[in-house]
Amino acid sequence: MIDATGYTYCHEHLHIDLSPQKHAIDCRLDQYELLCDEMREVQKRGVRNIVEVTNSFMGRNPQFIEDLIDDTGINVLLSTGFYIEGFFPDEIYSMSASQIAQGMIREIEDGLEGSRLKASVIGEIGSSEDHFSPTEQKVFQAAAIAHLETGRPISTHQSMSTMGKQQIELLKKSGVEMTSVTIGHCDLRDNFDHILWMLDQGCYVQFDTIGKNSYYPDSKRAASIALLCQRGYEKQIMLSMDITRRSHLKANGGLGFSYLIDEFVPLLKQHGVNDLQISTLLQSNPTRLFG
Template sequence: MTGRVRTVAGDVAAGDLGRVDYHEHLFQVTPLLPGDELDDESAAAAEAAELRESGFEAMIDATPLGLGRDVPALARVAAATGLRIVSATGAHRESHYRADHPLVALNEADLARRFTKDLRSRSGIVKAGIDYWKITRFSRRVLAAAASAHAEVSAPVMVHLEHGSAAHEVLDVLEADGVSADAVVLAHIDRNPDAVLHAELAARGAFLGYDGFARHREHPDSVVLDCLERAAHLGAENRLLVGGDVARRSRYRAYGGLPGLRYLGLRVVPRLIAMVGEDLSDRVLRRNPARLLARF
């Protein structure tokens, strides 16, 4: 693996990244989740330490601008735990922001400048988001601004797909703006566990973010793992990533909830290895995320 990955503690060689949890949130405050704020640095450090102890050496903190993102605190957590943390810039889907939030009023050029400034500093990925089968005018501005920042800095782009919807459509928009699909990770694609669709998206070059574990009200972990295995057999093996996306105070052990960030390492990874073997597991956990992130 070649190239370097931008973390909150500085750039690291892609080959030194280790196992990567591609999607978590150590800090997040959003009006969509009242009472589930992640806003305590000591709790963030405790969860990060448990993730590290469960076998992960790195993670992407996928909280973008305006939602409690705290890069200096992420750097302190990284220093305290030894976990390599890649911070996101960008903006989420519009419903995560109050109507009077200043970020919502920014035009494409202003958004692009904010994203690019972060990527030149301590952020290693730019994030956008869409609603369920809907790309709003705000989301379209964010996608265009993310594309502009990518053109300046070559950073990868993460897109939140609500319930896994509109994946091809998002790739079409980004490709029209100059972002190759192989620089894009489609977050929550497993919320639509359609392995044939996933293989199609991988054939276009996109990375596929499987992060719906421990959501048993929707489906058991076996659905996500079975979909991942089938997608791999259909040709997506070099595009698969896994994450936890725990994202809520009520689901953090450090705040008194369950299952915590360690669930991915303790419960999911052993099943993944038993199901698909060491080589494919190493691609999913180490080699694929390193290739996505090694853009600097």
Template sequence: MSFIRTFFGDIKPEQLGFTYSHEHIVCRPPYWVEKGENDLLLDNKEASLKDVLDFKKHGGQTIVDATAVDYGRDVEVVAEIGKEAGIFIIGTAGFNKSFLWDAKIEEKVRKVIGPFDTYTQWIDHSSINELTEFVVKEIEEGLEGTSYKGGQVKFGTGYNRITPLEEKTIRAVARAHHETKAPVHSHTEVGTMALEQIEILKSEGVDLSYVSFGHMDRNPDPYYHEQIAKTGAFLCFDGIAKIKYAPESTRIHCILELVRKGYEGQILVSGDTARKTYYKHYDDGLGLEYIIAKWVPRFIDEANKAGFDGEKLVYLFFVENPAKCFAFKK
């Protein structure tokens, strides 16, 4: 029997509906607060809610909020937005990548993780088993002491490297996955180090079909994507609309290359919309409606011209594949 854990209770996979697989709805990452990077602070509930309502208006039903404890999440406010918009929210337990752990911990988080001044100190001074217990608690009891339970576990690594502390969190998340059966999500900086992460996960006995690798379109290398897909893992193309990194034609090409090779059942699509300038109701950006309202029609057109059934692929990427990827299989 499988189920998906949302902020509003466990649901059947078929209830999930049209899903964005990697977004950030409200967050104030301490690292960026210290740096004064206002664009990276999503701190206006009403603005975020309006964008979520745009997504809902076009048929969206679920958003995976990939904000971990060290990225300044606001669990209560995100839950309120989900309730007011009438969509499902899947929350995230676990960790991001190491440079964010250097930021000073806010008081509300300190109550959860102990008397450490920075995230680096917390990870360094905690054993793998202690970190595992923390992640398990966030899945089975609630995120940051709330009643809202995480629906996936997450780890991350930096650009072209895995630090000892990052490996520590990968192992902790892997062990929390074994205990809870929660799906696993990986942050790959600029799409790098997925294969090295996979070796660590294998050493922990993780079935890769439970794992999704984020930011795959930041490294638009079809050969690399195929090596990941061969493991059975999901690949998340979550940089839609970020033309500064690559044109949409590049992303669509990489996705269709995987489809040609038979991996259409392992593809997820989202926007990782984590800046004010990406949001319509913060700063006149393209907003959460862009993928469902603008990108999807373009993808269908391009896929059809390439000889595929574009509508069928969209249903896979946004409905069927998320229903498989985010399921607890007990």
């Protein structure tokens, strides 16, 4: 469970391997000592929790995370579920939503195979860019079943900030309360009205690709968050970086995990976000959802 005494990154990867699909070794994030260094550094900055949303068939490695926890003291919440088209195991296509859900429930209640750890988040479950395939929808239905059985929160993936409305509508139809849902990757394009609509449904939204300026500039992320805080939505917003590549790590020339605290938080302050609001985004909100 979450350590309420510090900050939480709501959407990260500490061990992920998308290299088979992306044909690039950079997409295999598994450099243990460098990740230990990164976790020690973020803890110096008040970060206590990492929500690790790597799930089955994305290169999840609970034994690796166990060692990371033991060697650095960082608190990590692990996830159960399936990602998006192109990253599904073959058997998922012939399984029912109920069968998929049983696997999720098992990983939450009994634990992850070969590990002492249990999943405590249902995620990162996603939709493709501008498309929500039947199998992706089936995974969402399974997530709803698992959530209703276990009470664990649901964390989603929007490809390029698309299809969030459809995700919410499906989860609502499946009986999920929006206060138990966080919609991922809301910060990859100009979509302020879309974000407002999602917030008004009662869910959380994630500005979770902070630092990925090639997709969308952090200056715009900060301006959007400031405007949302002015409008009273700060209790529904969370922050993260979605680090997935070796080249994202500080030692490899990337921004590193500490960038969010060292660079983005001061940028928020420049845009008028105050200390209490920053604490709400990074501490209170994740504690409420993931606690």
